Amino acid sequence: MSDGDCDKCEELLQAYLDRDLTAREVAIAEGHLDGCDYCRRRYRFEAQLRRYIRISASERMPAGLRAKLAELRGPAAET
Amino acid sequence: MSESGAAEPEEAAAAADAARRLASEARERVHFEEEALELADQVYRVARRMVGTREEAEELVQDTYARAFRGWRSFTPGTNMRAWLLRILTNLNTDRGRKVQRTPDLQPLEESDYYLANRVAAVEGEQALEQEQVVERLSQGGVVNALAELPHDFRDVVVLVDLGEFSYAESAQILDIPIGTVMSRLHRGRRILKKILAEESLT
Numbered sequence: 001m002s003d004g005d006c007d008k009c010e011e012l013l014q015a016y017l018d019r020d021l022t023a024r025e026v027a028i029a030e031g032h033l034d035g036c037d038y039c040r041r042r043y044r045f046e047a048q049l050r051r052y053i054r055i056s057a058s059e060r061m062p063a064g065l066r067a068k069l070a071e072l073r074g075p076a077a078e079t
Numbered sequence: 080m081s082e083s084g085a086a087e088p089e090e091a092a093a094a095a096d097a098a099r100r101l102a103s104e105a106r107e108r109v110h111f112e113e114e115a116l117e118l119a120d121q122v123y124r125v126a127r128r129m130v131g132t133r134e135e136a137e138e139l140v141q142d143t144y145a146r147a148f149r150g151w152r153s154f155t156p157g158t159n160m161r162a163w164l165l166r167i168l169t170n171l172n173t174d175r176g177r178k179v180q181r182t183p184d185l186q187p188l189e190e191s192d193y194y195l196a197n198r199v200a201a202v203e204g205e206q207a208l209e210q211e212q213v214v215e216r217l218s219q220g221g222v223v224n225a226l227a228e229l230p231h232d233f234r235d236v237v238v239l240v241d242l243g244e245f246s247y248a249e250s251a252q253i254l255d256i257p258i259g260t261v262m263s264r265l266h267r268g269r270r271i272l273k274k275i276l277a278e279e280s281l282t
Contacts, residue, residue, distance in 0.1 A: 057128055
């Protein structure tokens with residue numbers, strides 16, 4: 001596998017994981033990944049990294065904020 | 080005011096009609112408010128990473144909901160309310176940013192997309208990339224700090240797409256920028272993020 005193919009595969013990485021490639025580009029990326037451990041490991045790493053970033057940077061709403069927000073509502077509706 | 084017997088039922092009907100309309104609008108508003116409150120946790124998670132402290136995030140979310148509840152009529156039912164709320168929030172955050180004196184954002188150099196994986200492989204060996212827990216060695220604090228270090232234009236897009244799980248199109252709408260700008264900021268922002276993570280975790 002030539003370095004040029006790995007460069008192309010690296011270029012497609014982000015859009016591939018964002019599912020933003022054309023069918024033709026997906027075929028190029030997957031065709032290369034099938035035979036290239038180097039790129040396959042890096043795609044896998046990137047997918048795990050994204051998941052990890054999402055989980056570790058995600059912080060629950062503090063207790064009590066929901067009640068404060070509810071107080072901002074308009075007057076109660078008459079039934 | 081009318082003394083003719085015919086007008087009174089008409090007036091009564093008009094009044095009843097108005098009352099019905101008011102009641103129906105109040106029900107719509109309550110429905111809107113409940114739907115918005117259901118989204119509060121998701122809105123907060125995005126807000127929290129766009130500002131520096133928990134207090135600022137709480138304040139920003141409260142200002143967002145205050146404005147949303149006042150302006151609920153401008154929301155089109157059936158469209159994406161989470162994106163609508165985030166649009167308000169990012170606008171408020173931008174206004175707020177203009178008020179505080181800010182240091183100009185540095186634009187860190189970015190590396191290639193494989194950069195962080197290559198650094199991990201260089202430090203721990205190529206086989207480390209195969210391990211399930213490899214990313215967890217980049218500590219949780221590392222990710223949060225790295226996001227905070229991103230220049231805010233890049234950070235907003237990365238937070239919306241990677242944390243908020245908004246599409247490119249939705250993020251473009253929320254930030255009121257072209258979709259091509261979303262994509263370039265996202266790609267560059269992720270690369271800068273990986274460079275910061277590599278510097279913080281692999282030295």
